[in-house]
Amino acid sequence: xxxxxxxxxxxxxxxxxxxxxxxxxxxxxxxxxxxxxxxxxxxxxxxxxxxxxxxxxxxxxxxxxxxxxxxxxxxxxxxxxxxxxxxxxxxxxxxxxxxxxxxxxxxxxxxxxxxxxxxxxxxxxxxxxxxxxxxxxxxxxxxxxxxxxxxxxxxxxxxxxxxxxxxxxxxxxxxxxxxxxxxxxxxxxxxxxxxxxxxxxxxxxxxxxxxxxxxxxxxxxxxxxxxxxxxxxxxxxxxxxxxxxxxxxxxxxxxxxx
Numbered sequence: 001x002x003x004x005x006x007x008x009x010x011x012x013x014x015x016x017x018x019x020x021x022x023x024x025x026x027x028x029x030x031x032x033x034x035x036x037x038x039x040x041x042x043x044x045x046x047x048x049x050x051x052x053x054x055x056x057x058x059x060x061x062x063x064x065x066x067x068x069x070x071x072x073x074x075x076x077x078x079x080x081x082x083x084x085x086x087x088x089x090x091x092x093x094x095x096x097x098x099x100x101x102x103x104x105x106x107x108x109x110x111x112x113x114x115x116x117x118x119x120x121x122x123x124x125x126x127x128x129x130x131x132x133x134x135x136x137x138x139x140x141x142x143x144x145x146x147x148x149x150x151x152x153x154x155x156x157x158x159x160x161x162x163x164x165x166x167x168x169x170x171x172x173x174x175x176x177x178x179x180x181x182x183x184x185x186x187x188x189x190x191x192x193x194x195x196x197x198x199x200x201x202x203x204x205x206x207x208x209x210x211x212x213x214x215x216x217x218x219x220x221x222x223x224x225x226x227x228x229x230x231x232x233x234x235x236x237x238x239x240x241x242x243x244x245x246x247x248x249x250x251x252x253x254x255x256x257x258x
Contacts, residue, residue: 002035002119003253004112005179006141010164011157012128014149015184017044018219019242020125023145025228026246028082032120035074036084039108039137040127041092046084049077050226053088060087063111064094064136065101070115078227083119095132104132105172109140121253130164138168143179145249148200150186150193150212158203178207179252182245186212211244 007020020036028034038045038060043053053059062068063085074083098104108124116122124137138144144165148154169176181204187193201208213219216238222229229239 002116003142004122006124006137006144008126010130014147016147017125019147020123021048022228022242024123025079025230026243028079034082035119035122037124038087039124041089043088045125046086048223051086060085061090064107105135105139108136139172143177145179147182147184150183150196181208183212185215213241
């Protein structure tokens, strides 16, 4: 049975999509079958894999609203063993359109149910908010990965996210757990990065991944080429970090949690 992992942080610009895109690529490269669900109306994961989001005939919104099956919208990517459910701005309408749907917070879970056993991992790239879309992702997921930028403002709003996860766990998805916290845009030279890291370790302890992702221009560039970092610049610091992160991720999921 495939594990479903939400990549969530309601703060934008923290490297959430970058982490989802590149971790998916490296986990697939390690021989696991991975499905990446672009659940952010901005569609950055979709364009990050070279898919023209504005010309899609069917996409995540159609699947979510029950207008088609997941198998109708799944597309292959440039990475072996990695598929994607693409999206575009139409998904934003789901925040309103789902309100009248029975058990609206479970719409994504229902949509993915028929295909989840076909993959080892399903990664969900959540929108930078705590609305109905993110709620759907948390209800559908086995666990959550929280990418956090190593800067002062990253700590703001963290309690909101943790509270949302707690509420979902209590009321809708008792099995949900935090897989880990990924430190992104890390700069070892700055005191701020070190101080933020210390605060996060106090809060999350061993949930923090020990591989921080550095600030890296190649990571910023690769989505514009429509390919993940493993294809764009496999020897850069950012690529090495995500490669190491994928090994640690698999160790956590397959060794510690069976």
